[in-house]
Amino acid sequence: MTTKNNFRDPRGHSLRIYADLFDSPAFKSLSPYDVMAYLALLRQLKATNNGDLSLPLTKAAKCGISHHMTLARSLRALCAVGLVAVTRKGGCAKGGTKLTTLYRMTYRECYAFPVKHLDAIKETNEWKLVTTIQHGHELIQDAEVKAKSAYEKKINLGHGMTYTGSPRDVVKAKTRSRRDTRADGPGHGVTMVENTENPMLARVSEGFSPNQEKAPPRSPRVPPLYIAKDAGECGRIGDHGRYLRLSHFRPGLFTKLVGLAA
Numbered sequence: 001m002t003t004k005n006n007f008r009d010p011r012g013h014s015l016r017i018y019a020d021l022f023d024s025p026a027f028k029s030l031s032p033y034d035v036m037a038y039l040a041l042l043r044q045l046k047a048t049n050n051g052d053l054s055l056p057l058t059k060a061a062k063c064g065i066s067h068h069m070t071l072a073r074s075l076r077a078l079c080a081v082g083l084v085a086v087t088r089k090g091g092c093a094k095g096g097t098k099l100t101t102l103y104r105m106t107y108r109e110c111y112a113f114p115v116k117h118l119d120a121i122k123e124t125n126e127w128k129l130v131t132t133i134q135h136g137h138e139l140i141q142d143a144e145v146k147a148k149s150a151y152e153k154k155i156n157l158g159h160g161m162t163y164t165g166s167p168r169d170v171v172k173a174k175t176r177s178r179r180d181t182r183a184d185g186p187g188h189g190v191t192m193v194e195n196t197e198n199p200m201l202a203r204v205s206e207g208f209s210p211n212q213e214k215a216p217p218r219s220p221r222v223p224p225l226y227i228a229k230d231a232g233e234c235g236r237i238g239d240h241g242r243y244l245r246l247s248h249f250r251p252g253l254f255t256k257l258v259g260l261a262a
Contacts, residue, residue: 015039038078073144076147082128087110
């Protein structure tokens with residue numbers, strides 16, 4: 001027969017949430033994910049391990065929190081309303097060892113853990129300082145603003161760079177249009193040699209005309225229009241007729257085409 005002092009629940013460990021905590025504005029201001037994170041921490045609470053509670057993503061995923069951003073927001077919310085508090089900040093220790101963040105339930109006494117450098121702390125009950133649900137929401141929102149500001153400050157470390165370039169620089173920050181590979185930089189030009197005594201110039205290979213050929217003007221985004229002619233007029237290339245630019249034909253071509261179609 002069990003007595004009152006040594007009673008053990010036959011079903012094992014259970015989660016206990018006191019009525020005053022459950023009915024408090026601090027608890028009511030939590031989101032469903034915040035409540036699940038609180039229950040996951042409470043699931044680990046035993047007689048003497050308060051302050052040594054952790055909730056990495058691997059544990060949180062088992063209770064329905066599978067994204068690290070959701071988990072981080074929920075843990076910040078619990079700390080903002082005073083239901084839990086951080087006893088050790090996580091990060092990388094000397095030698096590359098990763099340390100997880102440790103938490104304590106504020107309504108319970110926290111015993112000392114010399115191995116993890118945790119001091120004994122009496123119950124603090126910061127959650128009682130939250131007067132209304134709106135007050136709890138404001139505390140959570142302030143915690144999110146501070147976290148975002150700290151993150152932006154972290155990723156913007158460093159100092160501004162002074163521009164030291166000159167207008168005569170060969171390579172500039174912004175080059176040609178999107179259709180050109182190097183717009184503002186030095187272009188590619190071919191110089192026709194007229195004097196063989198100049199070693200800096202090069203002759204054009206056989207098959208190239210010395211006269212510069214101008215491409216017909218057109219919009220840079222509109223491809224050229226080609227017309228396939230019959231093999232009897234211009235010869236065939238493979239199984240297709242030769243394709244010529246429309247600008248090579250004399251005026252009145254469209255008139256003829258319309259007349260043939262009619």
